[in-house]
Amino acid sequence: MDDLYRENLMDHYRHPRNHGTLEHPDCEAEGKNPLCGDEVELDVEVVDGRINAIRFTGNGCAVSQAATSMLTDLVQGLPVAEAAALPSQAIIDELGIPLSAMRVKCAVLGLGTLKVALHRGVGTPLPPEWGADDDEMVWG
Amino acid sequence: MTGATPQELDPTRIRADFPIFARQVHGQDLVYLDSASTSQKPQAMLDAMVGFYSTSNANVHRGVYTLGVESTDAYEAARDAVARLINAPSRREVVFTRNTTEALNLVAKTVGVERCGPGDVIVSTVLEHHANLVPWQVLAQATGATLRFLDVDDEGRLQLDELDAIAREGNVRIVAVTHQSNTLGVRPPVEELVRWARAQGALVVLDAAQTVPNRPVDVQALDVDFLAFSGHKTLAPTGIGVLWGREAILAETQPFLTGGEMIRSVALDRTSWNTLPWKFEAGTPAFAEAVGLHAAIDYLEAVGLDAIDAHEHAITEYALGRLDEVTGLRIVGPPDAAARGGVVSFVLDDVHPHDIAEILDRHAVCVRAGHHCTQPLMQRLGHAATVRASFYLYTTTAEIDRLIDGLHDVRRVMGV
Ligand SMILES: Cc1ncc(COP(=O)(O)O)c(C=O)c1O
Numbered sequence: 001m002d003d004l005y006r007e008n009l010m011d012h013y014r015h016p017r018n019h020g021t022l023e024h025p026d027c028e029a030e031g032k033n034p035l036c037g038d039e040v041e042l043d044v045e046v047v048d049g050r051i052n053a054i055r056f057t058g059n060g061c062a063v064s065q066a067a068t069s070m071l072t073d074l075v076q077g078l079p080v081a082e083a084a085a086l087p088s089q090a091i092i093d094e095l096g097i098p099l100s101a102m103r104v105k106c107a108v109l110g111l112g113t114l115k116v117a118l119h120r121g122v123g124t125p126l127p128p129e130w131g132a133d134d135d136e137m138v139w140g
Numbered sequence: 141m142t143g144a145t146p147q148e149l150d151p152t153r154i155r156a157d158f159p160i161f162a163r164q165v166h167g168q169d170l171v172y173l174d175s176a177s178t179s180q181k182p183q184a185m186l187d188a189m190v191g192f193y194s195t196s197n198a199n200v201h202r203g204v205y206t207l208g209v210e211s212t213d214a215y216e217a218a219r220d221a222v223a224r225l226i227n228a229p230s231r232r233e234v235v236f237t238r239n240t241t242e243a244l245n246l247v248a249k250t251v252g253v254e255r256c257g258p259g260d261v262i263v264s265t266v267l268e269h270h271a272n273l274v275p276w277q278v279l280a281q282a283t284g285a286t287l288r289f290l291d292v293d294d295e296g297r298l299q300l301d302e303l304d305a306i307a308r309e310g311n312v313r314i315v316a317v318t319h320q321s322n323t324l325g326v327r328p329p330v331e332e333l334v335r336w337a338r339a340q341g342a343l344v345v346l347d348a349a350q351t352v353p354n355r356p357v358d359v360q361a362l363d364v365d366f367l368a369f370s371g372h373k374t375l376a377p378t379g380i381g382v383l384w385g386r387e388a389i390l391a392e393t394q395p396f397l398t399g400g401e402m403i404r405s406v407a408l409d410r411t412s413w414n415t416l417p418w419k420f421e422a423g424t425p426a427f428a429e430a431v432g433l434h435a436a437i438d439y440l441e442a443v444g445l446d447a448i449d450a451h452e453h454a455i456t457e458y459a460l461g462r463l464d465e466v467t468g469l470r471i472v473g474p475p476d477a478a479a480r481g482g483v484v485s486f487v488l489d490d491v492h493p494h495d496i497a498e499i500l501d502r503h504a505v506c507v508r509a510g511h512h513c514t515q516p517l518m519q520r521l522g523h524a525a526t527v528r529a530s531f532y533l534y535t536t537t538a539e540i541d542r543l544i545d546g547l548h549d550v551r552r553v554m555g556v
Binding site for chain 2: 005010014034035036037038060061062063102103106
């Protein structure tokens with residue numbers, strides 16, 4: 001019955017990868033979903049146009065936190081342009097669980113925060129649907 | 141309704157009247173603990189609407205033909221049923237709206253705009269649903285009036301000690317308060333607030349969305365000026381709600397929406413308004429939904445609102461006792477069943493309420509997780525979100541037991 005809370009997800013939730021902060025990040029941002037109180041803060045270090053290090057801290061539901069943990073694994077070492085272009089589906093696939101529309105917001109909070117951080121820090125393009133604060137996602 | 145001990149209600153028999161309880165979710169019997177959000181519907185209500193559409197459907201207040209007369213009669217009979225339910229002195233005081241939200245907006249955008257200006261004070265509370273908060277915020281911004289909120293203590297009990305200070309700030313025009321918090325279940329001391337408002341010459345607007353469904357509500361005994369509730373929380377369909385307001389006030393207030401139905405005569409350069417209550421009902425009303433509301437009221441009255449209140453109290457007491465057994469669970473709101481209705485909010489260690497609700501769903505247990513449209517209250521109490529279980533006349537102790545089993549599973553899955 002635990003198809004949502006399967007082991008991989010719970011493992012990332014309980015033991016988040018790349019958890020913490022960086023002393024001198026090149027890119028940083030925080031993302032919040034005020035509707036459910038999920039929060040993520042991301043620090044990224046860029047070397048030679050690639051993500052050399054990434055750390056996050058956060059608070060919220062298992063889906064939002066595990067998805068951000070998986071994301072940090074996924075983008076480690078990627079060229080920033082590639083990381084910034086990562087589609088939501090990449091994270092949803094990574095989670096590998098059925099998600100209702102409401103939970104998709106939780107799943108992509110970390111990804112949105114990463115896109116905002118890279119845009120601010122190294123000027124990667126930010127599609128409008130990720131840039132503007134709407135009533136569900138707020139970037140800080 | 142008499143003062144006698146209410147006939148005890150048998151929720152198991154009542155459930156047989158609600159077709160949805162035949163349904164299974166994830167292969168298990170449905171446990172519906174979200175009635176504060178919207179109620180389930182009895183077959184009698186569904187039959188009444190199907191019957192109406194099948195035999196009498198025609199627009200109201202227009203047709204001279206038989207069907208039009210029947211539908212008008214049915215619509216207006218629903219108004220009489222509402223007037224009886226809330227003990228309104230007159231049917232002219234019962235205005236049909238879409239829901240509580242529209243009813244409260246109607247008051248803010250008509251009476252509110254006419255009576256508030258700079259130097260005036262509007263009083264509300266941090267307990268309010270956004271529906272009884274945002275309209276007053278907008279009104280204050282539009283008129284230059286000051287909006288003040290009464291605070292609560294850490295368990296959500298309304299504090300009245302600011303009232304004297306507020307009274308010195310200006311002319312208090314409107315006091316808008318909830319009859320019962322939809323998030324915590326607390327029932328604020330409305331009587332005291334009404335006495336204070338009377339002394340200030342202020343109007344009282346009561347949000348009764350959470351109490352009309354489950355206990356006797358008497359607008360004359362309450363001595364308020366406006367009262368709002370939603371059909372969909374009251375066993376009735378969506379799309380219909382009620383604003384009750386004092387005739388003397390409504391009569392001298394300009395209309396809310398304008399158009400058909402609410403007019404007496406229209407010329408190209410001027411229009412005269414219809415009499416009450418139709419002056420406030422622009423356009424084709426939700427007459428089939430009114431028929432449903434009528435059937436729902438008949439159902440509630442047959443069961444007895446005293447009995448429903450007593451049942452909810454007993455279930456809440458049982459639920460609070462059983463929730464207390466769950467390690468790491470903390471009630472948000474008063475920990476006892478006194479002075480509260482059938483709504484319980486809680487958090488469980490640091491497990492996010494959405495995770496709790498999602499795991500409970502796997503057990504076919506429906507609860508609400510989030511801020512429950514009361515963001516200022518959540519902020520005041522220091523929670524981003526809570527889980528809320530709410531009860532009604534069909535809630536059984538067996539359902540509470542399923543909730544508790546589900547919560548133990550939440551602890552297991554989340555590893556707390
Ligand atoms: C106390 C309270 N007020 C107002 C509302 C708004 O009701 P509606 O959405 O039917 O307009 C609700 C419904 O959640 C409520 O519980």
